[in-house]
Amino acid sequence: MTVSAPRILVTGSAGFIGFHTCSRLLDQGSTVLGIDNFSSYYDVTLKEKRTALLAEKSGFSLARISIEDQAALEKAWIDFKPDVVIHLAAQAGVRYSIEAPRSYVGANIVGTFNLLELARHHPVRHFLAASTSSVYGANTHMPFEETQRTQTPLSLYAATKGATELIGHSYSHLYGTPMTFFRFFTVYGPWGRPDMALFKFTRAILAGEAIDVYNNGAMVRDFTYVEDLADAIVRLIQAVPGRVAVEGDSLSPVAPFRSVNIGAGTPTQLMDYIGELERALDKTAIKNFMPMQQGDVPATEASSALLKHLTGAVPETPPSVGVPAFVKWYLDHYRS
Structure with missing residues (x-):
């Protein structure tokens, strides 16, 4: 696919999703400015290594700044x-x-506001x-559709992300900026974040330690392989919101604004996901079954029709392919 706008600013370029998105854009010939503050929320070394790989590609430059630093x-x-702009x-x-x-109010709300102000003055x-x-929070109707209410968040994280959608819509309405907010569904894959379940499970299983399995394993997730996610983000660059809606669209009636799920619509039982990991590692996990965590939901499933x-x-990569790909990366990265 050819990207029509070659100069693309990507925030969070050193992050898990930002790295994969930048890599795909650069491989397609785009000029990319990555913005990242290399937060210490998790291992900064991992972020530095991702960035070093991006720096090897033609067309990449980096600004080590925080999106909260408006100047x-x-x-x-x-x-x-x-x-x-791709704001990740x-x-x-x-x-x-x-x-x-x-930290969520600062990075997610203030940082997004700064970017929207710049898009207002520099379209x-x-x-x-x-x-x-x-953002779907307490919704129980599956699959989640973009036109559903999102006013029942179960965590501050969800609330701040929902707030950025609302603020974005107001800016799109007032200043005409075409905007797409995409909703991710349990992203996993190589170069993942150490605080995510697959990363933690792999590390614990290899060390012979127990893994915490919440809601006694009765969890369902619409797992999304990161390379599929990056592909969808890049494809959505071309789908600029305008006056013409497609079937099932979430396009606003008063602004060039839409929200889009990025998920496969093929949910997987958590125990099956763990089973794929056990097969890839050729090792059985010691499972510590626990009740549901505060702020979590038992199931997610994306409607992928609008995407x-x-x-x-x-997204089409199943866990039977994506989980072994992550394990291969993990073993290569940490045992090299």
């Missing part, structure tokens, strides 16, 4: 003159938002930003 962000934006920087993690809520062709399936209408593709 530094503005200078980087004006110097680079982006055609498109955020304070992630449902559980951590209960422990350290203030771009398309502003794309990451949201999360967590299919907009891009012609949906």
Whole structure:
């Protein structure tokens, strides 16, 4: 696929999803400015290694700044003159938002506001930003559809991401900025975050330690392989919200704004997911069955119809392929 807007600013470029998205854009010939503050939320060495790989590709440059630093962000934006912005920087993690809520307000709300203000004063062709399936909160109707209510978040993380969607819509309505907010569903894969379940499970199983299995294993997730996610993000650059809606669209009636699920629509039982990991490691996990964690939900399932209408593709990599790919990366990375 050819990207029509070659100058793309990507926030959170050193992060898990940002790294894969930048890599795909660069491989397609785009010029990319990555913005990242290399937060110590998890191992900074991992972020440095991802960035070193991006720096080997033609067309990549990096600004080591925080999106909360409005002056530094503005200078980087004006110097680079982006055609498109892909906003992936955020304070992630449902559980951590209960422990350290203030960091979520700063990174997720203030940081996003700074970017929206810059898009207002220095217009771009398309502003794309990451949201999360967590915004569906207490909804129980499956699959989750973009037109469902999202006013029942179960964690501050979900609340801050939902707030950025609302703020984004107001800016899109007031200033005409075309915006797409995409909602991620349990992303996993090589170069993942150490605080995510697959990473923690792998480390514990290899060490002969027990893994914590919440809700006594009765969990269902619409797992999304990271390379499929990055492909969907890049494809959505072309799907600029306008006046024409497609079937099942979430396009706003008063703004060039839509939200889009990025998920396969093929949920997997958590115990089956763990089983794929056990097969890939050739080792049985010691399981510590526990009750549901505060702020979590028992199941997620994406409706992928809108993504299919907009891009012609949906995530297809099953855990039986994606989990072994992660394990291979993990073993190569940590045993090299």
